[in-house]
Amino acid sequence: MPNAPALLRPLLIAAGWLCVGLGVAGIFLPVLPTTPFLLLALWAFARSSPRFHHWLLSHQWFGPLLQDWERHRVIPIRAKLLAVAGMSGGMIWVTFFSAAPWYAAALMGVTVAYGAWFVLGKPSRRPDGLP
Structure with a gap:
């Protein structure tokens, strides 16, 4: 059963689908x-639509990763490496190859550092030892 107020549910569903698209x-x-966008979508659907929440959890590609997150707060090592590599690549591109102002690059650097800290701080394996 969704736990968001009835007026908020359509907004959460729209945000969930926007996050799935992103x-x-x-x-x-x-x-x-x-x-991160799929985790946000999972969060939004959990509060607004059991149907879409179930769909995302049972999705052929995204489902296993999202199930491990929802049940055990686990991020597999491969996902961690891809996330940190993507964040680092984006940071390098913005810093050295874009016309972004220094303060935008600095703000992105803080955001990337927090994202990397968050991702790397989560366990890589489920409590039962399975990857």
């Missing part, structure tokens, strides 16, 4: 992350 785009665009 997550899928992140598969093809190296600067855009996939996993």
Whole structure:
């Protein structure tokens, strides 16, 4: 049962689908992350739509990763490496190859550092020892 107020549910569903779209785009665009958007979508759907939440958890490609996150707060080592590599690549591109102002690059650096700290701080294996 969704736990968001009835008026908020359509907004959460829309945000969930926006995050799914951004997550899928992140598969093809190296600067855009996939996993954080899918986790946000999972969060939004959990509060607004059992149907979409179940769909995302049972998705052929995203489901296993999201199930491990929801049940055990686990991020597999491969996802960690891809996330940190993508964040680092994006940071290098913005810093050295874009016309972004220094304060935008600095803000991105702080955001990337927090994202890397968060991702790397989570366990890589489930409590039962399985990857």
